[in-house]
Amino acid sequence: MDNVKDCYEQERGDFIFVYHNALAVLFMEYGQFLNIATIPTYQIHTYLVDPIYLQKYMKSAFPDERFKQMFLHALNENNAEQMLVSLETLVSYVLKQMGGFHIDGWHVKSPIEG
Incomplete structure (x- = not known):
């Protein structure tokens, strides 16, 4: 999300590409979380809208x-x-569905030696 925001704020010419790439990655990650078979990027739209597919x-x-x-x-x-x-709405929704994101929720699994 941060990379897409940076691209937007800098008014870069590749914003649309970066945005659609982020959507594809989000779809793939959420699909994996939901345990659905991987859908090739070029078929995602058809998969979502076409019952014949x-x-x-x-x-x-x-x-x-x-x-x-x-x-x-x-x-x-x-x-x-x-x-x-x-995109922000989608990312927030997916994070919520996946249990949320807590920046301070990290735990060290191995003992720390000094």
Whole structure:
């Protein structure tokens, strides 16, 4: 998320590429968490919207309808500012679904020797 924000704030020409790459990574990570089969990046949209794809490749529908709708909205967004908002919303949602993110939640597993 930070890299996408930096790209946006610097008004870099590759913002759209970085944004869509972040969406793909987020989809893959969340899909892995939900234990769904890996979907090639170029098939994600079709997987989410086309029931014929599900039959053809014997896939189950994506199990999280809310994420699916937010993801499709983010995928179709074309205003840079709204793209950033959509991605932030998706990232927050996924982190919540995965149990949250706590920056101070780290524990050392091995004893510390001085």
